[in-house]
Amino acid sequence: MSVLEVDAVSINFGGVQALREVTLRAGEWEIVGIIGPNGAGKTTLFNCITGFYSPTSGRVRHRGRDITTMPVHARAALGIGRTFQNVGLVKNATVLENLLTAQHLRIGYDPVTGMVGGPATFAEERGLTDRAHQLLELSGLAGHAHARVADLPYGLLKRIEIATVLATDPDLLLLDEPGSGLGPEEAHSLGDTLLGLRKEFGLTIVMIDHHVPLVTRISDYVYCLNFGEVLAEGRPDVVRRHPEVVRAYLGEEEAAS
Numbered sequence: 001m002s003v004l005e006v007d008a009v010s011i012n013f014g015g016v017q018a019l020r021e022v023t024l025r026a027g028e029w030e031i032v033g034i035i036g037p038n039g040a041g042k043t044t045l046f047n048c049i050t051g052f053y054s055p056t057s058g059r060v061r062h063r064g065r066d067i068t069t070m071p072v073h074a075r076a077a078l079g080i081g082r083t084f085q086n087v088g089l090v091k092n093a094t095v096l097e098n099l100l101t102a103q104h105l106r107i108g109y110d111p112v113t114g115m116v117g118g119p120a121t122f123a124e125e126r127g128l129t130d131r132a133h134q135l136l137e138l139s140g141l142a143g144h145a146h147a148r149v150a151d152l153p154y155g156l157l158k159r160i161e162i163a164t165v166l167a168t169d170p171d172l173l174l175l176d177e178p179g180s181g182l183g184p185e186e187a188h189s190l191g192d193t194l195l196g197l198r199k200e201f202g203l204t205i206v207m208i209d210h211h212v213p214l215v216t217r218i219s220d221y222v223y224c225l226n227f228g229e230v231l232a233e234g235r236p237d238v239v240r241r242h243p244e245v246v247r248a249y250l251g252e253e254e255a256a257s
């Protein structure tokens, strides 16, 4: 069974058809890449999967369950975690505080119990802090726990955002341009981290990115969107060399490489 199934999803905004009959699958433990030019509908697709937008037609399913009309928070509770294109972190807090906040949102922390501070709460806090440190380690952020987010370079912010989403225990991780703004070496290292996280947590990852070497290296399967439609899909090397994809998106030099 697919972890994620997008079935013929379409959505219109006024006169703009942002998605037209888009069908996509992501299986257990798969990394699925989504590429496509600006305005192709990639972020809109994530918004339909996470519930920020309601498709005009088509269905979205998570592990076979129809979630097309389910509210955002209920989808998150099912295990659908998402990062945003513009990093969504509390900039004045430390990296660790950001992770702990994300964990508290997950466990529905009771503020009264928190204030009284009984032994169970201390034990729970200790457990959460240990887990936050483990997530930082696995996300390549060891040594940055107590740094203020605002003081860190952009390349690390994407990793912190991924770690905060992991703190909510997702089984499906949707990443919106994790490689944006990264140089080739940083993108390579992010790819290694994502492969490691998939293995550690048994995650399914769907990743939008313009960084084609990153997408083709770590994805099991790639979709290329163009003008709201699936232009091509398949294994990364096949999609990268697909003539329509090259024409619409990658440039002639990609075809020659």
Ligand SMILES: Nc1ncnc2c1ncn2[C@@H]1O[C@H](COP(=O)(O)OP(=O)(O)OP(=O)(O)O)[C@@H](O)[C@H]1O
Pocket: 013, 016, 017, 018, 036, 037, 038, 039, 040, 041, 042, 043, 044, 045
């Ligand atoms: N809320 C909205 N209202 C009106 N139009 C929208 C809305 N959201 C998206 N669109 C339109 O839908 C189309 C697809 O946009 P989308 O942001 O999904 O593209 P994208 O592939 O993610 O682009 P980029 O790579 O630049 O992030 C664009 O024409 C955009 O203007």
